Amino acid sequence: MRDALPAWVELGLLPLLNLAFAFLVTGVIVVILGENPLEAVELLVYGAFGYGEAWGYTLFYATNFIFTGLAVALAFHAGLFNIGGEGQAYIGGLGAGLAALAFGGGSPFLVLPLCVLGAALFGAVWGFIPGWLQAKRGSHVVITTIMLNFVAASLMTYLMVNVLIVRGSQIPESAGFGPGADMPGLNGLLNLFGLDVGRSPLNLSLVLALVCCVLVWAFVWKSRPGYEVRVVGQSEPAARYAGIVPGNKVILAMTLSGVLAGLMAVNEVLGAQHRLVLGFSGGYGFVGIAVALMGRSHPFGVVLAALLFGALYQGGSELAFDMPAISRDMVVVIQGLVILFAGALEHMFRPFLTGIFVRRRDAAPAVREAARG
């Protein structure tokens, strides 16, 4: 049997330890670059949480990461590695954008749900395809999702450059959406609580993201199909023995994963850009993998990890701004180190922690055994 760690160690101490190590290594690099690492940390934290607008941007980025992180996490529960969040989000944006371009002039109460539905539907299709291929044709989902990312990028570029572009314009972006398709900002609401998020694009999508967290939690742990998805993820033969058709659950999990990733576009396209632009998915789909890994595929963990990455994005750009020696590439290095320690090397400290926590707990039965002998 695998040594189980107490929950607070598994979900709290271990990720914190990994994070601390990532920052330690980052600090060494900052010193090598000839800057003061403490000052860098101060700038980073101030840049991410120091004032209202910083909070706004941090939460805006976090919203993206919650969606893509949830998408990856949900697929993890079915034992699937969805690397296609990027493409699903990109295509989701097309769904939201087409709805917004078509109905943008209408009332927001009608248009916004349509746009959200469009994003979910298009994302679902882009998740369904690899799910179906995996279930019916045995094409590995890792390969197909990566390939569909490129298909999505090619399709979007084609549409932006040839179809959706404003005629005679040099810029490959769609026309601006009508006012009906603007996701309401959260500034007015937050002002009531004395927080001013300034010009940041923080919008109602954050609420949608948090609702999705609750829904994912309820689906995975409180619903029958969610249970079946988890059984398939744990063991396919066991699932089959219990009368579950694994293929159907694979398709279901991938489709829902696509929906979640697609909804990211609501935040970015309807909340921030208000038009379709090239590359708005900006790598958030890929970072979602790290978010899901760090968050241990649990919605609550995903929210925390998303907040961390949101802070790194916002604080990092602030850092690059105020410390020219630390370029934007350095910010990527910091993010990379966090991913490395939290994802790839997540088990580095596990034997050590197991040694501390599991032996102590097992000491009691061992003593009984000795007494019996």
Added chain:
Amino acid sequence: MKTILALSLAGTLLGTTALAQEDFQPAVIFDMGGKMDKSFNEAAFNGAERFKEETGIDYLEFEITNEAQREQAMERMVRKGADIVVVVGFQNATPVETIAKANPDVKFTIIDAVVDLPNVQSVTFKEEEGSYLVGMAAAMASKTDKVGFVGGMDIPLIRNFLHGYEQGVKATKPDMQVISNFAGTTPAAWSDPARGAELAISQFDRGADVVYAAAGATGLGVLQAAADKGELAIGVDSNQNYLYPGHILTSMVKKVDEAVYNAFKTAQDGTWEAGAESLGLAEKGVDYAVDENNADLITPEIKQKLDEAKQEIIDGKIAVEDYYSTQK
């Protein structure tokens, strides 16, 4: 935080040679390719550096990494007291419009796109004119019946390069075929030299012997492939002739450095003017590059023909069509 600001401010003041200029604060924002792309953004960087060397005035800078940062970066520059913000790259058009409207006292110069506001100067280049000339050069230097073109991301701007190039080739040798490929459909297409080399080699294998690269850092792979294969390539944006002497026929230079330098300089001395300017051959905004590295390749005969065509374009006797007018 305040001490940091004060320190950096002090640093700026120390670097300033003339005390009278200490109030002037220029800023530049680079696009996603990164300021060290040996091509478009780097040209802008060189222009800003030149201004710094000449005047001793340091500038604020930022490199965009994602779409949501564009407005944020411009807003930050304004908040830091920038008098002029030079924004590089066509994808910044909409954010510049928003921020310039909100800050009518700050001057903005945008490069490669047009924004029509009283405090925005738009600088675009007639890439088609420069590309026309290098197209002629390619057709004359080619010993086969095909020449190639490798573009970066497939966007209207790069299609404009191709459009001008094709016209130049056809004007010289009507039967000549232009093989064209784009490196990709994501921004990664600007920074993938391996892909550039692969595309160039396939074009050489298909019978082209001169390939024009308009692909940012991806183009570096095209140039290298030409050197490896013993064929010819044409560089872009910056003068890249020096990279592989003897294998780079010429470079289509786009004077982005001049544009950035001029924006800073005119904003400083008060002659900066809003409005749109399109820099072609006549304004020396684009040109083909001849130096000691390609003097043997551009024969006197080729040079004479190119200079004739250049004059005719300037005089309006040859009309080079741009890609945008072909969009229906």
